[in-house]
Amino acid sequence: MGSLSTDMIENNPAAFPVNPLDPEEFRRQGHMVIDFLADYYREVGKYPVRSQVEPGYLHKCIPESAPNQPESIETILKDVQSHIVPGLTHWQSPNYFAYFPSSGSTAGFLGEMLSTGFNIVGFNWMSSPAATELESIVMDWLGNMLKLPKSFLFSGGGGGVLQGTTCEAILCTLTAARDKMLHKIGRDQIGKLVVYGSDQTHCALQKAAQIAGIHPANFRAVQTFKFDSFGLSPVELKKQVEADVAAGLVPLFLCATVGTTSSTAVDFLPGLCKVAAEYGMWVHVDAAYAGSACICPEFRHFIDGVEDADSFSFNAHKWFFTTLDCCCLWVKNPNALIQALSTNPEYLKNKATESKQVVDYKDWQIALSRRFRSLKLWLVLRSYGVANLRNFLRSHVKMAKVFEGLISLDARFEVVVPRYFATVCFRLVCSSDEINGGNEDVNEVNNEINKRLLEMINASGNIYMTHAVIGGIYVIRFAVGATLTEESHVRDAWKLVQHHANLFVALKAQGLKIV
Amino acid sequence: MGSLSTDMIENNPAAFPVNPLDPEEFRRQGHMVIDFLADYYREVGKYPVRSQVEPGYLHKCIPESAPNQPESIETILKDVQSHIVPGLTHWQSPNYFAYFPSSGSTAGFLGEMLSTGFNIVGFNWMSSPAATELESIVMDWLGNMLKLPKSFLFSGGGGGVLQGTTCEAILCTLTAARDKMLHKIGRDQIGKLVVYGSDQTHCALQKAAQIAGIHPANFRAVQTFKFDSFGLSPVELKKQVEADVAAGLVPLFLCATVGTTSSTAVDFLPGLCKVAAEYGMWVHVDAAYAGSACICPEFRHFIDGVEDADSFSFNAHKWFFTTLDCCCLWVKNPNALIQALSTNPEYLKNKATESKQVVDYKDWQIALSRRFRSLKLWLVLRSYGVANLRNFLRSHVKMAKVFEGLISLDARFEVVVPRYFATVCFRLVCSSDEINGGNEDVNEVNNEINKRLLEMINASGNIYMTHAVIGGIYVIRFAVGATLTEESHVRDAWKLVQHHANLFVALKAQGLKIV
Incomplete structure (x- = not known):
């Protein structure tokens, strides 16, 4: 203890003796932060749930520039308590009922700790085989819990991957769908592709379409109605699709939602998938919030029809006790993702990849680098059952x-x-x-x-x-x-x-x- | 202690008494995992650095499906040690010299713990003001440490944002550049846009161009040469750009690299920015690896010329003691990002946003949800100085x-x-x-x-x-x-x-x- 004595260091910077990963200093400081957070959970119900600070409050508490000399963890934690905590909106408060939950848990936290502690960069199998293999296994576990059709599981030729957020999951599947279609109709036809959701669909879809280069005029937010409980109606979808086809456009992608953000409305998957199939569209099912509940038999019917979709995602970081970020995505055709998103630079080449016996998840997502997210999901599933x-x-x-x-x-x-x-x-x-x-x-x-x-x-x-x-x-x-x-x-x-x-x-x- | 007694629970599931965020159980288990990781850091130098497992090894150690009943943290940690650790490639080993580092630190770890513990979802200011404000402050701190021109800082009309990875930073800036250009020349011209890098540029650029709907035929990996130490030459760039313009194409985006992945080559920023300016291209400077070193005066010259670029990024998770993921991106023109990436659904509307006094970082990135990443950077800067x-x-x-x-x-x-x-x-x-x-x-x-x-x-x-x-x-x-x-x-x-x-x-x- 005491090896990080601030006085000593500030008086003699050259003497700074401790490696930033020194195991004993890590242990000492780690225990302090655990206690800090345990106390936070004990007290969080007493804090104002929505932060009451005014814009710019933090500028008044924090120096203009980074310190030249080290500061002790004791000082820093004091500042966290007095400057940061008042500026938090307490998503972990028992009195938090806003947006959707961000449901933390001890197991999710511990999984994140292990992932952060190992700090591997799991872009391909070789960079840490456990990260890839645990992810594949846990995604099959979870797929089975949701009774997803076998075609979405590795054991059935599909597969699951952990993304950060639904936004990324939609962007990846949309890009895969886009490139599959452009391969058929020609690269120059990108301006004709149409993306469909409802007026209740999360803004992630429009943003993904925007990023993927879909013409903004070709984004359709099909109207929903109170008599349909604001679920997207296959009849309304079909009307819109037919009008687009008549106008020479090409229907590409439908994002159907189970549990919309505004009101947890449910789009009618069987009818929507039928319309989509007629026109050769990719169907993604976004069950970001409500997907969790579908592990209970009495809620599973809400995703009936998913067997005819192409991809399905839900956020374990919303209502599944797994800390942000952790979006679970399954696809029937991983090759469509891989063809749109793979890269194969020389500096990443390795025997395992060449053997084609392994999954390289970098080709299933936007980024190259990826954290070992499956650990937290594994811990949640095992710790609670x-x-x-x-x-x-x-x-x-x-x-x-x-x-x-x-x-x-x-x-x-x-x-x-x-x-x-x-x-x-x-x-x-x-x-x-x-x-x-x-x-x-x-x-x-x-x-x-x-x-x-x-x-x-x-x-x-x-x-x-x-x-x-x-x-x-x-x-x-x-x-x-x-x-x-x-x-x-x-x-x-x-x-x-x-x-x-x-x-x-x-x-x-x-x-x-x-x- | 003992409240999670496995026997009791397995015999009587209904008796499971502990809230998944029970503070005392959190404390008990948190301390165990801290000790587990401290021991890991003490031993990590003894493990084979590159994992020695064979593809499929984990399937043999792990059950086919998730357990129905809870398992104890003791059991789980035993499995982590015996099944997961052998499947890790140990990026934290002192004998790890592969790729680029993923340099962990106690401070970075603690910052991630706090962020994970608070588990807020900081999409806009209101969702946790501290997250937005600390990020803006820390990005200005870091920008000053790098002696970035004031135009990249909030204090000078630009601004910084934490992305997950360079891939995301490039995709966001490329999308911003694309939409700015299409606004000028018309949406239908997307097929004419050309993206430039060198044959040494990270594969993230090609992938971002691909996702953003740039025609694959319009991606240029300009050749580099040994006599230029494999840095991109402004002369070669200009030749290529001229040929493209002559062919009726529209130069859009140049990604210049300071510290390439293969050999840490440095592209000559001043000359490249000059060529780009002639043709109205957006210049992004990717200093993913080498940017860290530029906080030292003796290395700062490697990013000379950045004042003429539009955006600059480096990965604090590579060589800056901040755990994965943490990519620092600065832009001169945040509005270009916001115009390309903003969404404004009713369910996120709030007074603070309407007051226009705050930053809503959701409009600076791909995803809506975002973790409180600035905490770890803040802890690294303060803990070490x-x-x-x-x-x-x-x-x-x-x-x-x-x-x-x-x-x-x-x-x-x-x-x-x-x-x-x-x-x-x-x-x-x-x-x-x-x-x-x-x-x-x-x-x-x-x-x-x-x-x-x-x-x-x-x-x-x-x-x-x-x-x-x-x-x-x-x-x-x-x-x-x-x-x-x-x-x-x-x-x-x-x-x-x-x-x-x-x-x-x-x-x-x-x-x-x-x-």
Whole structure:
């Protein structure tokens, strides 16, 4: 201990004696940070969930330039506590119900520690065989848990790969689909390719299309409707595709979503895959959020039809206890990925690759370098076991149901779209005669009321929720899934929502114009 | 302790009592993994550096499917030691001299731990203000350390962003350049855009061009020559650009490299930027490896000319003690990135973004989600301080010089290209009359000899080096930079190279055909 004495070093820089990977110093400092984080998890429920700092706050706390001399870990951790923690929005708080969860776990954390500690760069098999092989095995494990058709598994000629995020998974599959198509119709036809999603599809699709050089005019966000619960309808898709074909364009790629970001809507895979098949389109199924739940038999039907898709992905870093980033992607035809994304420079050539007995994952993704991500997934699967993982997910769904039940007991509120998983979309509804004598657009006023209500609640710091606009309706999203959340937090959250709603009612009773 | 008793749980799954983020269980298991890794660093020098397993080895050690019931961390760590560690190629070994380093450090590791522990998803400012603000501050710190022109810093209207890898940095800047150009010449002209690098440029450029929809026929790997030390010559570039313009094509993007992967060659930035400016091309400077060294005044001249480039990147995860992944990218014109990569879905709208007072890094990169990577860079800069970081890098360069000196004392070997940084490219040279009576192509035979020599050395497991082919010459690359490497390891490595070379001489003396 004490070998990093700051005084000694600052007075005599040349004496800095410790190798940056000295095992004993690593041990000492590592234990300190573990304790720091354990204390953080103990306290995180007490912090304001949404950070309350103002833009530019950190500039006032931090020097203009990097220090010339070393600083001790004790000093740094003090600064983390006093300068960084207040600037965090606490995704691990039990009172976090915003966006979708970023569900951490001890096992996921430990897996990341091992991966970071080994710090290998697993671009090909040779660069660390364990990284490639564990990834292939774990992706088959997980594929089986999801009852993916065998054609998506290595054992059935397909295969799985860990990407960072869904954005990357979509960009890779879209590039593969694009090049397969251009190989057929000619490179110069890139301007004719059309990409399809719905108006509920995550913005990742449009961005991927943009990066991949699809003409911006050829991106289709097909309209969805309330009577379809905002799922993409095969009929609407077909209409759009037919119009495009008639205009001389070439349908390329459909991204179907199971569990959209706004409202967890589910696109109807069987019908969509049928339309796509007619026109030779690649179908990617994005189940970023809801895919996790599909390891439970009672939720598996949401991905029925996936057998006719070309690729499927979900984010283990969302609702599967595996820390960011960890997107699980399976493809039926790895060669399409490899043909679009492979490189074979001399400096990476090696016997194992030449033997063609190994997977080189660099050819399945955008980047060359890759972390040993499968370790964290392996640790999560083993530390908790399939039975408990299912139960954890079910407990979140159950809590969302409790919240839904509480809403239904308060006539001022409504649940706006069906709840399929652990996310509830609701709003406060004022009737037309309640609103300033009925002279204003009711929906617009309700939208504004809910916007203000949400901002008041979030500003309190007690809980954090976010919003969406679905079919013109502003909804508050309540997404259960933070690992530390228990039913009591959900019940307290509802009380808080009611409390703030009461403030609106009180304002109205005073005759004040509330929006 | 004992709350995770495996027996109890397996006999009664419903009793599984511990929240996956229970602070005390996190603490207990976290300390175990810290000790595991500290022991790993103590022992890593004893492991075979390049993994010695055969393809498919792991399938024999691991069950066919995920366990239904939880397993203890003790069991899992035993499996990590017995099944995973043998399948690692040990990038942290002091005897690792392959590719480029993946230089870990305690500070980098701790920063990653904090980032993983907080597990925030920092797509925009609001999602965790500290993540965005620390990144901007640290990128300005680092930009100043590199003496980048002010126009690359936030304080001068540009800005820095942490990407995962250089591949992503190039893809983002290329997409920005592409869209800026297409905005001018029309979307339909995408087939005319030309991307330039040299025949030494990293394969990331070609892959990025491929993904971004650049016509494969319009990718130029301009030839380099030994008399230019394999740096890209402005004269050669200009010849190629002129030919393309004459053919009706549109020069778009030049990736210039400072420290190429094969031989750490340096492209001549001032002349190249001049040519690029004449034709309105975007210049990206890829200093993935060598950028780190440029924080030392004596190496800074290698990036002279960067002031005329549009973007600059280097990998802190290579040779800057920051664990994978961490690529530092600066751009002069963040708006070009933002215009190409921004998305603005309703569900991410928030007051801070609307105020335009904040950076939303999601619009500077491919993915939406992003980890809190700046923490690890901040910890590295503060824990070691600028003076020591410079000294660490200098010590690696000094060790490479020692190795170079040892080579020069053995007349059988030659250093093939100038050594600029901490990587030495060398080979064993047999003269024509030594080689089977001079009847064979001398260079080809020497290439084969060095290939076999390298394979023998690597198969020993004592050290690990890799190769490149530069101007038709097969060279062995000796890259110093693993954090634990000391001069004794370098001297031992040289003895090992000599020992294996002696075996060749012995074989020859016995009149055996050695290739």
